[in-house]
Amino acid sequence: MFIEAFLLTGVVRLFILLLPFRWFSPVLGKHMGESPVEEDVIMLEAARRVGWLVETVSFFTPWESKCLVQAVVGKIILRQQGIANTLYLGVRRDEGNSLVAHAWLRCGETIVTGGYGRERFVVVGKFADYIKI
Numbered sequence: 001m002f003i004e005a006f007l008l009t010g011v012v013r014l015f016i017l018l019l020p021f022r023w024f025s026p027v028l029g030k031h032m033g034e035s036p037v038e039e040d041v042i043m044l045e046a047a048r049r050v051g052w053l054v055e056t057v058s059f060f061t062p063w064e065s066k067c068l069v070q071a072v073v074g075k076i077i078l079r080q081q082g083i084a085n086t087l088y089l090g091v092r093r094d095e096g097n098s099l100v101a102h103a104w105l106r107c108g109e110t111i112v113t114g115g116y117g118r119e120r121f122v123v124v125g126k127f128a129d130y131i132k133i
Contacts, residue, residue: 001077005057008073009065016068025127028075028087033128035084039108043083047107050077054113070113071103079129083107086128088114090121 015024025031039047054074058065065073071087078085085107094100102121104114111118 028127051112
């Protein structure tokens with residue numbers, strides 16, 4: 001799975017750089033939808049492992065693999081495993097009044113990727129997968 005996640009980070013990063021967001025956002029899930037907050041313990045443990053994998057792989061990529069790349073890669077892997085999830089997009093203003101964006105991925109009540117500092121962001125978009133095995 002490490003190699004798959006590594007390659008996915010490269011592909012996702014390339015899509016983010018080359019394509020307008022509106023072109024690939026439809027494949028991210030139900031726009032402004034929410035996956036259930038209640039999730040099976042086995043699914044949550046699998047989601048936690050996916051989060052660890054994606055964050056670990058992202059540390060080793062020679063390209064930038066920040067929050068959006070991590071959230072999308074995590075979403076793809078969770079979708080492949082049939083695990084419901086929601087990808088969130090948030091914004092806030094920094095000290096210089098510049099707009100800062102952040103993305104994170106949730107499964108059940110667990111934040112899979114991008115959890116650090118997410119509470120400082122206002123959610124402006126979300127994409128949900130309701131898939132169940």
